Amino acid sequence: MWRSIASNALTLFVVLLAVAAGILAWGRNQYVGPGPLAEPICLRVEKGATVASLSKTLEEQQAISYGPIFRIGARYSGKSTELKFGSYLVPAGASMEQILGIATRGGQSTCGTEVNYRIGVLSSELVVRDLDPKTGRYEEMLSFDPAAARAPTEYAKVEAEPGTRFRVTLAEGVTSWQVVDALKRADFLDGKLADVPAEGSLLPDSYEVTKGSGREALIAEMRQRRATVLDEQWANRAEGLPYKTPEEALVMASLVEKETGVPGERAEVASVFVNRLDKGIRLQTDPAVIYGITKGKGALGRGLRQSELRRKTPYNTYVIDGLPPTPICNPGRDAIKAALHPAQTDYLYFVADGSGGHAFSSTLAEHNRNVANWRKIEAERRKQEQDGSGN
Incomplete structure (x- = not known):
């Protein structure tokens, strides 16, 4: 009799284990498998949102089929308290696991x-x-x-x-x-x-x-x-740069930022200024002179006058040696990187080339030829404008 009871109990236990394993397997498939979303949606995660409130929202938007599975998965993955405020794009067929990853990864909102x-x-x-x-x-x-x-x-x-x-x-x-x-x-x-x-x-x-x-x-x-x-760029800066402090590098980055709008030129522009500093040649950069006039309060709206280029001010790099005393703008990441990782060149000059970029040169003779070419382009453009306005 006791053998029969023990045998039946063992059988029941094995059955229960099999059922539990089946439930776990089903739950896992529900969590990691493709979800019911037929089309992408914008998921809004409110400030202070909980996994419970988010699972309700997801059920209402028919993004998940069973809220308790989502909540259990969030708890066991350790992400139940890591929801990030924002609006995120959830692709069609996203699994519960993918949706939780989107809602906890954070970063810039991508939807709405x-x-x-x-x-x-x-x-x-x-x-x-x-x-x-x-x-x-x-x-x-x-x-x-x-x-x-x-x-x-x-x-x-x-x-x-x-x-x-x-x-x-x-x-x-x-x-x-x-x-x-x-x-x-x-x-x-x-x-x-x-x-x-x-x-x-x-x-x-x-x-x-x-x-x-x-x-x-x-x-x-x-x-x-x-x-x-x-701080990151200064810590990994190139060797032999003519800056004593990160602040001086920031000044250089601001000059680079203002001198070119072509991303691929930043390191070359920085190399020109670094080479000039190393050789004791004045930087002669117009944006710094302009900043000395405007103090950063908008655009100058006209060309620089000869009297302004001759006037001694802390920002007139045609008159002063070295860098101006402060940055002349807020440079971006790439300009800061260029100032601290300039290209290795022997360039000392650059001038506009008519394409939106610049022509770089190592000698004054070459630079003068580039300047003459730029003047020719300017003259042709003025003539075209005059011809156009006369028609």
């Missing part, structure tokens, strides 16, 4: 309606765009310059939507004064800015913010990112 305030060197623009999950393409809804026009009625509606994302993007070469001036008109931000940050202390980059974020907090993040980039 976005207000992007682009602060540029010559002007700023507030752009509203929306990502179509089906095509993966952004469609611009409206744009305007807050300094030149009132916000359209449509903008107020978009700004009030709870799912709208906000971003501030700084162009490479923008000055600190321009950043502060533009941020004062960002009506989705809060708080005052007491002072203009030191020139070169902000990193041109894209910054995701929330409505009502503080302006000072945003400036602090811009400072921190710039400090991180400069």
